[in-house]
Amino acid sequence: MFLYPLLFISALVGSRAEENVRQPTEDVMVVEGHPTTLTCLFDTTSPSPYLFWYKLANAKPIFMLRRDTFSPGETTTEFKDRFDAHLNVTGKSVPLTIQRLQLSDSAVYYCALRPTVTKVYSGPLQKL
Template sequence: MLCSSPECKGEDKVMQTSGDVIAAEGDTVTLDCTFETTASNPDLFWYKQEVNIFPEYILRRDPYGTRDNAPEFQKDRFDAELNKPSVPLKIQKLQLSDSAVYYCALRPTVTGNKQGSYLNTTE
């Protein structure tokens, strides 16, 4: 018997709290992301997407302690701790340019996440 439904094999997925996050310039915010996976050593990613621009890679975390950040997203401002089943993104010293939609993603499914967290930074 062949079974290919998600109920049979377990489904990898990420979930983010919906709704807008409004914060002032200079503040610190934490964007939540929880995940379910059958992988024993999952890689979790965060991306930033501005209007009409492709998503930008921010960082990757894994259970081995990898702390890889893209050069333009320095760890002193953008950080995340992988603590199964969550990988919240902490953004410090907010800037107006941080306003965007933020997505977390799980490899190998990349993203089954249709809803990101919208961060609106105000002066």
């Protein structure tokens, strides 16, 4: 059994002051094999917000999942088995739960309103 840090940061998203997310805890110490939940609180004027979770790997954000009020959301294949989030519009939260923690889960996680990252390009882009 190992204790290791599971880090996450908050991201301020949106062009208006009333559109933001907060992650009140910066560092989380967890036990391998156990579950943990990362908190994400948000403020928005939208009656139907879209919330996203990302994992930072090699200084690049990796899209994990999206939750919204009108669909079951979306979770990428890599994160389907052990990662889940439930959007609570009334409580203005979308906590991320990770089951059966592994050492490879140690990373920076952040939540966001709206899609802040849609694609990561490794080469130059060309206009058509």
